Amino acid sequence: MSKAPPVCNAAPRVPDVNALFGKKSVADIKRGIEKAGIEYVKVGIFDIDGVMRGKYMKAEKFLSALDNGFGFCNVVFGWDSNDQLYDNVTYTGWHTAYPDAMTRIVPESVRAIPFEDNTLLFLGEFTEEAETVCPRGLLRRVLKRAADMGYDATAACEFEFFMFDETPDSVREKNYQNMKNITPGFFGYSMLRAGVHAEFYHDLLNMCRDMRFPLEGLHTETGPGVLEAALLYTDALEAADRAALFKTFTKILAQRRGWMANFMAKWSNDWPGQSGHIHISLKDKKTGKSAFHDAGKPHNMSDAMRWFVGGQQALMPELLAMIAPTVNSYSRLVPGFWAPTAATWGVENRTTALRVIPGSEKTQRVEYRIAAADINPHIALAAAIGSGLWGIENRIEPTEAVKGNAYEQNFPSGLQLPATLTEAAGRLRASEPAANLFGKAFTDHYAATREWEEREFRKAITDWELKRYFEII
Numbered sequence: 288m289s290k291a292p293p294v295c296n297a298a299p300r301v302p303d304v305n306a307l308f309g310k311k312s313v314a315d316i317k318r319g320i321e322k323a324g325i326e327y328v329k330v331g332i333f334d335i336d337g338v339m340r341g342k343y344m345k346a347e348k349f350l351s352a353l354d355n356g357f358g359f360c361n362v363v364f365g366w367d368s369n370d371q372l373y374d375n376v377t378y379t380g381w382h383t384a385y386p387d388a389m390t391r392i393v394p395e396s397v398r399a400i401p402f403e404d405n406t407l408l409f410l411g412e413f414t415e416e417a418e419t420v421c422p423r424g425l426l427r428r429v430l431k432r433a434a435d436m437g438y439d440a441t442a443a444c445e446f447e448f449f450m451f452d453e454t455p456d457s458v459r460e461k462n463y464q465n466m467k468n469i470t471p472g473f474f475g476y477s478m479l480r481a482g483v484h485a486e487f488y489h490d491l492l493n494m495c496r497d498m499r500f501p502l503e504g505l506h507t508e509t510g511p512g513v514l515e516a517a518l519l520y521t522d523a524l525e526a527a528d529r530a531a532l533f534k535t536f537t538k539i540l541a542q543r544r545g546w547m548a549n550f551m552a553k554w555s556n557d558w559p560g561q562s563g564h565i566h567i568s569l570k571d572k573k574t575g576k577s578a579f580h581d582a583g584k585p586h587n588m589s590d591a592m593r594w595f596v597g598g599q600q601a602l603m604p605e606l607l608a609m610i611a612p613t614v615n616s617y618s619r620l621v622p623g624f625w626a627p628t629a630a631t632w633g634v635e636n637r638t639t640a641l642r643v644i645p646g647s648e649k650t651q652r653v654e655y656r657i658a659a660a661d662i663n664p665h666i667a668l669a670a671a672i673g674s675g676l677w678g679i680e681n682r683i684e685p686t687e688a689v690k691g692n693a694y695e696q697n698f699p700s701g702l703q704l705p706a707t708l709t710e711a712a713g714r715l716r717a718s719e720p721a722a723n724l725f726g727k728a729f730t731d732h733y734a735a736t737r738e739w740e741e742r743e744f745r746k747a748i749t750d751w752e753l754k755r756y757f758e759i760i
Contacts, residue, residue, distance in 0.1 A: 299404040301497070304397055311395040313353050320346055320407070329400065329408045330392060332359065333422055335736050336368040336612065337663030339535045341411075349409075353394065356414065358387025364420050364732070367740060376735045378420055378728070388417035396528060398498045402543065408498075410528060419728035422665035426527055429673040429724065436679065438569040438578055440523040440672050443503070444530035446660045447561040449549045450512040450541060458547065468512030469546060475509035487544065491516075494540055500529035510558045520566070523668055530664035552611070552619040552659035560619030560626055561660035565671050566644075568652040569595065580651040586634050587645045596632055596653055597685040598678015599641055599671065603630035603657065604704050605718040608711035608737045609670035613661050614744040617707055620657075622694060627657055629698040631689045638693040640704075657704075666733070673724040712737035 307319035320328070328349040331341030340363050344352070351357075365379040366372050372380070379385060396410035413421035433440050450469045451458070458466060474480050481488055488505060495502045495518075504517045516537075518529050534550055541548040553560040569578040569591065581589035588596075603610075611617060619626045632641035642654040655671040677683070689696065705711035715721055716734035 297404075299402060299406075301401050302399045302405060302407060304399050304407075304499075308397055311397055313394050316353060316394045316397060317350055320350065323405065325405055325407060327406060329403075329406060330357075330411050331408065332363065332390065332411045332413070333531050333663065333665060334363045334368075335420070335422065335663065335666075335733065337422070337531055337534070337665070338368055339531065349392075352390075353392050356389050356391050357411075359390040359411065359413070360385055361388040361413075361417055364388075364417065367736070367743065369743075371743070373736060373739050375739055376732055378416075378732050389414045390417075398532075401494055401497045419726055420732045422663055422669075423524075423527070425725055425729055426524055426665045426669045426672075428726070429669045429676070430523055432676055432724070433569070433672065434572065436676060437572050438676075439572055441520055441568050441570065442523040442526040442668055442672070443518050443520040443566045444526065444533075444662075444664055445515060445517040445562070445564050445566070446530075446534065446550065447508050447513060447515045447563075448537065448660055449510065449554060449558075449561065450514060451547045451549060452512075452545075453547050454545055455542065455547070470507075470512045472511060473509045474507055477507040480507045487546075490544075491537065491540060494536060495533065498532065498536060500533045500536075513558070513561070523567075523672060527664040527668045534660075534664075550660040552613065552616045552661045562626075562656070563658045563660040563662045563664075563667070565655040565658050565662075565668060566652050567655060567668075567671055567675070569675075577648045577651055579653075580646075580648050586643060587651055588643060591679055592643075592651070592653070593685065594678045594682050595675035596641055596643060596678070597683035598676065598681070599653070599655065599674045600630045600632055600678075600685050600702070601683050602670075602674035602677060602718070602720055603640060604702070605714045605721055606670040606674055607657070607705050608708065608715045608734065609666050610655075610658050610662065611708070611711065612663060612666070612737065612740075614708050614741055616659055616661055619659055620704060620706075626659075627693060628704055629693070629702045630657075630704060631693045631698060631702065632685055633689040633693065636689055636693065638691075639689050643688070669725065674720075677720050677724060708737050708741040712741075 302323045307323055309315040326346055327343045329341060330344055331339045334340055361379045362385045390411045391414050393410045398408045400406045400408050412423040418424040430440055452467045452469050470480050492502060501519050502516050503519045506515055508515045538548045571578045579589055579592035580587050620628055622628055627640035631639040633639040634643045636642055640657040642656050644652050658667050705714055712734040715730055721730045
């Protein structure tokens with residue numbers, strides 16, 4: 288059973304990004320790379336599933352790409368997370384011969400990789416036609432809509448994730464059965480567990496700080512080897528970048544020590560699902576003050592915040608595929624498993640899909656609790672913010688706030704959420720507000736990819752089916 292990859296004993300040289308690159312303009316990046324003598328640069332993009340794809344680039348080629356962009360095979364929008372080619376999309380496929388799509392490097396995304404010698408990481412985003420289906424481009428379009436309405440959006444994600452004392456080889460050898468968590472038992476908020484594995488906690492905290500996706504908090508959750516990490520608040524595009532990078536590099540850090548981090552929505556029937564909650568607020572661009580806070584209104588909710596929540600609630604059943612993107616997502620969204628099954632909202636109510644958190648000018652926000660750890664952060668934030676902006680535009684009033692346990696209450700059929708990924712994809716494809724918010728090219732492409740995902744699942748024979756039918760039927 289293979290464990291962690293061999294690690295060089297020599298400490299890597301880590302470029303000082305702040306000292307080298309100033310305001311992170313293209314000119315700053317060029318000067319800094321030359322000054323540091325950097326030979327290779329990593330460039331990554333996030334695909335439809337939020338998987339980070341990328342490559343090393345020679346510094347000379349990278350510097351040219353800073354000015355002119357570069358081509359990246361558009362197959363990354365033509366295959367699933369298992370690299371299997373979609374047969375139901377029009378943007379790309381065998382009919383287009385999978386050409387390169389133009390990609391722009393985002394200079395301000397520069398980060399040093401703390402465990403790679405003298406190596407920088409940059410994010411890229413697609414331009415031209417590919418931008419219509421690019422997750423980062425999607426979120427930028429939604430945020431431009433917010434800016435045109437006079438708002439800046441801020442956000443933060445928090446993730447629950449299980450840690451396993453396993454490797455990519457060992458889980459396959461075990462056929463994903465009888466896997467060993469790094470710790471047993473429940474132990475929520477455990478100082479004992481965090482103390483025993485303090486080295487890993489500090490490695491994770493330090494990596495997140497050094498790679499500029501800092502954590503506000505990190506603690507054990509209830510379950511074997513499960514942690515919860517809350518990322519710091521920032522502007523919404525940067526928040527999505529940070530969330531996606533956090534998921535990727537937490538997995539990398541874990542595997543470098545012979546462990547694995549799991550961000551599925553639900554990996555076991557024995558334990559609750561893994562959340563990926565999103566906290567969102569809006570600021571008035573002119574005043575810089577919270578657009579959500581009004582001390583003279585109930586729960587300090589301004590009209591804009593009330594309509595924002597109303598829009599999120601009204602569109603949640605139509606946009607759920609953007610929030611719950613995998614077949615596994617819907618294993619979590621069932622009664623009794625600590626996840627909402629209807630588009631509900633409440634004030635400081637953790638049993639609802641939307642939790643309004645009253646507070647000061649700085650802390651008033653809404654928590655989008657329907658999301659799980661398997662989200663593509665760029666797409667999920669686009670859905671959560673876009674639906675709220677639609678609510679403000681149309682002055683959508685939410686229902687009465689839920690009081691008490693939402694899991695035990697009945698709600699109108701219009702608030703019920705799709706039960707499967709195929710149903711959710713169909714609702715998205717037919718949604719006029721979604722087409723208006725995100726573009727028909729994106730909604731059609733994305734819905735097709737989700738329909739493919741469930742079709743792939745239906746080809747599988749599960750352990751449940753074998754146990755249930757093998758002998759008796």
